[in-house]
Each structure stands twice: as C-alpha cells, then as structure tokens.
Amino acid sequence: MIPDSAVRLAHLIRTGELRAQEVVEYFLHRIKEKDEQLRAFITVCEKEALAQAQALDKGAPARQGLLAGVPVAVKDNIVTRGIRTTCASRILENFYPPYEATVVEKLKRAGAIIIGKTNLDEFAMGSSTENSAFFPTRNPWNLDCVPGGSSGGSAAAVAAREVPLALGSDTGGSVRQPAAFCGLVGLKPTYGRVSRYGLVAFASSLDQIGPLTRSVEDCALLTQVIAGQDHRDSTTAAQPVPDYLTELAQPLTSLRIGLISGELLEGIDPEVRTAFERIINYLEKEGAQFEEIEFSSWKIALPCYYVIAPSEASSNLARYDGVRYGFRDQKVNQLRAMYEKTRTKGFGPEVKRRIILGTFALSAGYYEAYYGQATRARHLIAREFSSALKKVDFILTPTTPEPAFRFGAKADPLAMYLSDIFTVTANLAGVPAISIPVGMTKEGLPIGLQIIGDFFQESQLFRLAFLLEKKVEFRKEYNKII
Amino acid sequence: MASKIIDLDHVCLLAALRLTEKEKEELAPQLEKIVEWVRQIAQVDLSPTEEAAYPAVDFPAPMRADVVQSSFGVEEALSNAPERDKEFFKVPQVIEGKE
Numbered sequence A: 001m002i003p004d005s006a007v008r009l010a011h012l013i014r015t016g017e018l019r020a021q022e023v024v025e026y027f028l029h030r031i032k033e034k035d036e037q038l039r040a041f042i043t044v045c046e047k048e049a050l051a052q053a054q055a056l057d058k059g060a061p062a063r064q065g066l067l068a069g070v071p072v073a074v075k076d077n078i079v080t081r082g083i084r085t086t087c088a089s090r091i092l093e094n095f096y097p098p099y100e101a102t103v104v105e106k107l108k109r110a111g112a113i114i115i116g117k118t119n120l121d122e123f124a125m126g127s128s129t130e131n132s133a134f135f136p137t138r139n140p141w142n143l144d145c146v147p148g149g150s151s152g153g154s155a156a157a158v159a160a161r162e163v164p165l166a167l168g169s170d171t172g173g174s175v176r177q178p179a180a181f182c183g184l185v186g187l188k189p190t191y192g193r194v195s196r197y198g199l200v201a202f203a204s205s206l207d208q209i210g211p212l213t214r215s216v217e218d219c220a221l222l223t224q225v226i227a228g229q230d231h232r233d234s235t236t237a238a239q240p241v242p243d244y245l246t247e248l249a250q251p252l253t254s255l256r257i258g259l260i261s262g263e264l265l266e267g268i269d270p271e272v273r274t275a276f277e278r279i280i281n282y283l284e285k286e287g288a289q290f291e292e293i294e295f296s297s298w299k300i301a302l303p304c305y306y307v308i309a310p311s312e313a314s315s316n317l318a319r320y321d322g323v324r325y326g327f328r329d330q331k332v333n334q335l336r337a338m339y340e341k342t343r344t345k346g347f348g349p350e351v352k353r354r355i356i357l358g359t360f361a362l363s364a365g366y367y368e369a370y371y372g373q374a375t376r377a378r379h380l381i382a383r384e385f386s387s388a389l390k391k392v393d394f395i396l397t398p399t400t401p402e403p404a405f406r407f408g409a410k411a412d413p414l415a416m417y418l419s420d421i422f423t424v425t426a427n428l429a430g431v432p433a434i435s436i437p438v439g440m441t442k443e444g445l446p447i448g449l450q451i452i453g454d455f456f457q458e459s460q461l462f463r464l465a466f467l468l469e470k471k472v473e474f475r476k477e478y479n480k481i482i
Numbered sequence B: 001m002a003s004k005i006i007d008l009d010h011v012c013l014l015a016a017l018r019l020t021e022k023e024k025e026e027l028a029p030q031l032e033k034i035v036e037w038v039r040q041i042a043q044v045d046l047s048p049t050e051e052a053a054y055p056a057v058d059f060p061a062p063m064r065a066d067v068v069q070s071s072f073g074v075e076e077a078l079s080n081a082p083e084r085d086k087e088f089f090k091v092p093q094v095i096e097g098k099e
Helices: A006-014 A020-038 A046-057 A102-109 A152-159 A176-182 A216-226 A244-248 A270-285 A298-319 A335-346 A349-362 A368-391 A413-420 A424-429 A458-472 A474-480 B008-015 B021-043 B074-078
Strands: A041-044 A071-075 A113-118 A165-170 A185-188 A208-213 A256-260 A289-293 A394-398 A433-440 A446-452
Touching: A006 A020, A006 A216, A020 A041, A020 A046, A020 A071, A020 A113, A020 A152, A041 A152, A046 A113, A071 A102, A071 A152, A102 A113, A102 A216, A113 A152, A152 A165, A152 A176, A152 A208, A165 A185, A165 A216, A176 A185, A176 A208, A176 A433, A176 A446, A185 A216, A185 A458, A208 A216, A216 A244, A216 A458, A244 A458, A256 A270, A256 A368, A270 A394, A270 A433, A270 A446, A270 A458, A289 A368, A298 A349, A298 A368, A298 A413, A298 A424, A298 B021, A349 A368, A349 B008, A349 B021, A368 A424, A368 B021, A394 A458, A413 B021, A433 A458, A433 A474, A446 A458, B008 B021
Parallel strands: A071 A113, A071 A165, A256 A289, A256 A394
Antiparallel strands: A041 A113, A165 A208, A185 A208, A185 A433, A394 A446, A433 A446
C-alpha cells in the first residue's frame, strides 16, 4: 500500500519496507490512468525515473535522503538536464537543457525521483493553463474548470494523486492560485530563499520556485530540500535553512493577525467570503488578536505588477532569437527578419501581449510614467508590508476572489489579470505566503486561504497552516477525486 | 482600431515582433484598456517613495571566492543550436540586403 504522505513514503523507502521501483511504477500507472483526461504532464520521464529508482534500490547514497524514492513532478519552466524543457512554448518545444536547475539537483541529492514535467501557461504567463501552446490542463475536481495557473499542471497532478509532490513557480500567484483551485498547500517562499538558477526567467525580481503538496507537513519537507543559498544565484540569501519539519509541530507563541481594511473583500464570491470568515471566527476562539491594517497601496498592487512583470519579461524574453537554441524560422535568409519571424511564430498571443506591454512601458518617453511609477508603487507596498508586519505576525486574505472558473470564462485578458488581486503583493514585497485549502463550495470546488508572513518566517507560516489544517480536516475531500 | 496610446509599429520594431493587420486590430483595444487600467497607479501619492527594482529583502549576499570553475564545453553549448558551422552558431546574413 502506497501511503498518501510523502514524509511517510520516504520513511518506508529509507527503512526498506518499500522499494523505490514499486513506488515509481505505482505512480507511472496512476499517470497513465488519469492523465489522458487531465493532461497535467507535458513530458513523463518513465525511463529516467525507473533508472533512478533502481539505482536507489541498489543502495545509492540518496536512499537515506529526506525524499528517498519520492516521485516529484517539476513544472516545465525549470530546466532538467537532458530532459526536454518547453515552458509550454513552441519556441522551446525541442529544447534539451545542457544543465540542471539547482532545485532539481537538490531534489535528486535528497533521493527524489523526477517523474515528469508539468504543463503551464506559456512562460508562466497566465492564471489558468489555457495559455499553454500545447493543451490546457483540467481541474481534477471538475473537468470543466481550469486548474488555475500558471503552475496548473503541477497542481492538477498532485491533487489527482498522479504524484505525491510537485514544484511550481510563483511570480504573481502562480503556485498559490492553482493550489487554491485544486485544494492543495502551495508556498511562495521569501524572495531569495530558493535558488532561481535554472528557472527560466519570467520576471526575475518576482519569480520564486515553490512546492505544491497535499499536506502542510509535505510542504515543509519539500521546502527544506529546495531552500538555501546558491552561489549560482546571487539573489539567494546566506540565511541558514531551519528544520521546517521539526519546527512545524512547535506551538505558536504569538498569534497577532492582520486583516486588510476597506473594500478588498467586497465583490468576492460569497462562498469564498464565508469560508474566510469561518477561519477568522475559529482563530478568534483560539485566542488570536486581530488588527485592521490600512493598506492604501493594495489597490494599486495589481496595476503595479502588470507593469513590472511584463517589463522584466520583455527584457528576459529578448534571448529567444533563434540563434543559440529553440525554434528558428529557417525560411528567411536575413538576420533581422529571422529574429522577427522566429519570435512571431514562436510566441503565443499572451506572451506577445506582455512583451509588447513591457517594451512600451520601458520605451523612451514612457519609462518614467509607467515603469518608474510602478517601481515607486512597489516601494510603497514594501513599506506598508514592513510596518504592518511589525504590528502583526500574519496577514490573512482569501487566496483568490473566486473558486476555479470554467474554461473560456476569462477571455478578456484584463479579467484574467484580476484573479491575482490577493497574491501579487507578496511577490512585489518579497515576503513569503502560503495557500491552504479551507473549504469546499456547494458545487464541490476547493477554497483557499492565504497566510502572508515576514521575511524568512516560513516556519511560522507552516505552524499556523498546520494548526488550521487540523481544524479544517480537508484531507478526506481528496477521496472525492477518483 | 489603432491604439491612441501605443504606437504598435514602433513597439513591435523594438520587440522584434511582426504582427499582421488583423492581430494589430485585435491587440490595440486590449492594450489600450490595460494601459488605461494601469494608470490608476497615479491615484496614490507616491511622492515619499523611491524606485525599487528588487524586493527589499535584508540579507547578506556575499560574493563567492574568485576561483576558476569548469563551464560548458563547446559541444554542450552548441547542442541545441538551430544551425551550426564547425564550432560556431550559424546565423543568416547580418548586413542588410535583399531578403
């Protein structure tokens, strides 16, 4: 019997009660069974995963690792040496990276088995995986709904138990929003906590790699493995990595909670609001102290994000020119035309939209009015966070204004951007934030709660999340996914 | 509808993209709407702030020791090249001429 918890699974493999090979075979079978419908994976690494498992069973040192024999799915914008990495884009459709992302190296060293690469919105630009150049992923709770995005493939795979753990990346909510839509725990770590080396850059000042799991404990375990300084990413912090798994079970010494005052909760889905208020009431009974936080900059966070992220993207994506790797339009015999045709054919509509928006915001005559203003707004957001987090330990919001929506429901790009209203601020400020499932709608879709904490206070987030997880008992809901 | 705010032809030239007339027609009003929406940033008083291009994470970021390390070999670096000539990436004609 394969246990549900990754912590337990790794323990059984370390003690020899389970063989890595049978675990991998179980999940490969599960993927074959489920993924025709869900389409969470772009690439399944059957051969490589089995080889890795056999090496572990033969006694490779990683068998004593924290993730011994645990299959992990990796979002397809994180490079894997020799395994195709597409970013769900035509422009990288046949890209086989000659190097490994730091997080993947760390996973392997801890004994984890890379079982496949998951679908996403092209270059992580989107909130539904509908922007994947290949196919959309479905939400396992309701196949007519999106799994969220951009880490939608990772979220769907974990929720449907195709894999115990997955990595996503979060630039404006791309781990937390799909976690909320698929009933998972999803963490965006502090900026600098996890190395971005090998994460294909979208917006470098906002991007962080984060775990998607079915329990807080598994989330703490995976974070522990991937966190830490990396000399190949100069923005990683030389901050020691705590033993998250041990710290998780320790009691919270202080429970001061900030709630954003004003109109932020107006207009959100009534069931999301009810679930949120239920948690607040529970915490009140647990003795939490509440404080209303004036956050004048929250309302401009989204427009600020939608200037900064596309600006950085327009610069980062300039590297796709058809010269060194990726797709090239071979029909042109002049350099400039080759660049233009390659990029025009290689990128999908949302990526082009954002490149154009970012190029405009950075162009002569407009830079100050758009990018300059947005970076000042970002400063204000960071300042408001810093003063709020002096008064409270946590800030709580719903993760998303509504549960998972149906395919095609947000054809207008601006409507799609509004899905990120609660999540972008943590990226702009750099602080960590976690989403945990706290309820279900009448229609059977999960609802997420977001907990934001201070820089490098992931342990605190896990503790509060762990406390709420025990109260909510969401785990039994997964049985509804066949 | 052509965009009143964004000169699409100019921006596409900067971004090395070529859009068809149909794509431009579709994109222009979308971008117009997004740019209008983005302008609400100006509603908030930003005078006491400065530009922040990166998060204000307060941590030491020491430099690594200046020691030579191995890097990609030529074959590895060229392994994904769309076109190569011996040890070089091959590109089409660089000097402007007839296409």
